[in-house]
Amino acid sequence: MPRRIVILPASTKAGRETIRVLLQSESKPFVRAVYRNPAKAPAEFLQNPNFEAVQGDVSSGSGLDFAGFDTLFYIPPRPMSPGVLRLNHISDEILKNSVPQVSIVRPGYITEEWAHFLDAAKADPPVLHSWISPxxxxxxxxxxxxxxxxxxxxxxSEQTKPSPYYFKLFGPQHYSSADLKDAVEKVVGTKTELKLIERDQLSGFFAQLGIPETHVPDFVGMTTAVLPGGIMAGDFGYDEDTVRGKVELVDGLREMYEKKQQG
Ligand SMILES: NC(=O)c1ccc[n+]([C@@H]2O[C@H](COP(=O)([O-])OP(=O)(O)OC[C@H]3O[C@@H](n4cnc5c(N)ncnc54)[C@H](OP(=O)(O)O)[C@@H]3O)[C@@H](O)[C@H]2O)c1
Structure with missing residues (x-):
């Protein structure tokens, strides 16, 4: 019997890419995708008979009906979503009993977040601002x-590890600001200038990006946690509980660049 899987919320980047792979899978799972606004479901998914888009909201709990489904993929919305405490309550109290087996993925920084560097590299002057310092x-x-x-x-797949199972998901290797600059220059074919955002400049940097004032300290905290001496900086080793991805930074950026060029 094909697996029946709920994706919540389906509009996240991770949700979207996972649905894409699931709908191509030979095991033909049925996918229920929960959107605040189901009109956001991509047309390519809606054409597939094994896909349905339903309305639901993580912060109100509406539409979170998992009856008849055996697997749930929950992606917590970003910390700056309104009502983050209620969101945490829902994920802790409502979702924890919804399935018997739980896997928790701890991914690295999503490389798509650097897509703006491809535009910056073509600007005059071509300057890349990176918070990864030194x-x-x-x-x-x-x-x-x-x-x-x-x-x-x-x-x-069937989970063989005791539940809940935590694992890390990283790329083939880790990358620095210098690696980012090299990769962007290879893809765009121009020389760029790299400007590092130092710790004392992070608040101003995030505020300038439009992060709401009340969430700026959270962003600074999350950023410094991965910098040298930060509380997460020692957690980045590859071990038996790490999945190593295949796509190198330069290849991911090249694909994004080609898509941008095609409009
Ligand atoms: N980006 C990264 O580099 C990265 C790395 C590691 C971990 N993470 C974590 O991964 C998670 C997802 O990140 P992301 O970058 O994929 O997020 P994203 O692309 O910004 O997507 C967040 C989505 O959540 C939906 N959403 C927000 N509040 C909702 C609610 N109450 N009910 C239903 N849907 C709601 C929004 O949908 P609509 O507005 O369309 O309704 C939005 O499309 C976050 O917890 C983030 O911290 C991200």
Whole structure:
């Protein structure tokens, strides 16, 4: 019997890429995708008879009906979503009993977040602003393709580890600001200038990006946690509980660049 899988919320980047892989899977799982606004479901998914888009909201609990489904993929919305405490309550109290087996993925930084560097490299002057400092400090990054594949495989396979099972999902290697600059220059074919955002400049940097004032300290905290001496900086080793993705940074950026060029 094909697996019946719920994706919540389906509009996240990880949700979208995982659905794409699931709908291509030979095991033909049925996918229920929960959107605040189901009109956001991509047309390519809606054409597939094994896909349905339903309305649901993680913060109100509406539409969170998992009856008849055997697997749930929950992606917590970003910390700056309104009502983050209620969201945490829902994920802790409502979702924890919804399935008997739980796997929790801890991915590296999604490489798509650097797509704006491809535009910056073509600007005049071509300047890349990076918060990864010092210039050769490496942090885990992972391509969305690797995320989609890993999450789809996890959803389709039987879990053999004790529940809940936590695992890391990183790219083939970690990358630094210097690596980012090299990769962008290779893809775009121009020289760029790299400007590092130092710790005392992070608040101003995030505020300038439009992060709401009340969430700026959270963003600074999350960022410094992965910098040298930060509380997460020692957690980035590859071990038996790490999935190593295949897509190198330069290849992921090249694909994004080609898509941008095609409009
Ligand atoms: N981006 C990264 O580099 C990265 C790395 C590691 C971990 N993470 C974590 O992964 C998670 C997802 O990140 P992401 O970058 O994939 O997010 P994203 O692309 O920004 O997507 C967030 C989505 O959540 C939906 N959403 C927000 N509140 C909702 C609610 N109450 N009910 C239903 N849907 C709701 C929004 O849908 P609509 O507005 O369309 O309704 C939005 O499309 C976050 O917890 C993030 O911290 C991200």
């Amino acid at each position: 210039v050769d400090h490496k942090v885990p990054m992972v391509d969305l393709k690797d995320i989609g594949e890993c999450c789809a495989n996890t959803l389709l």
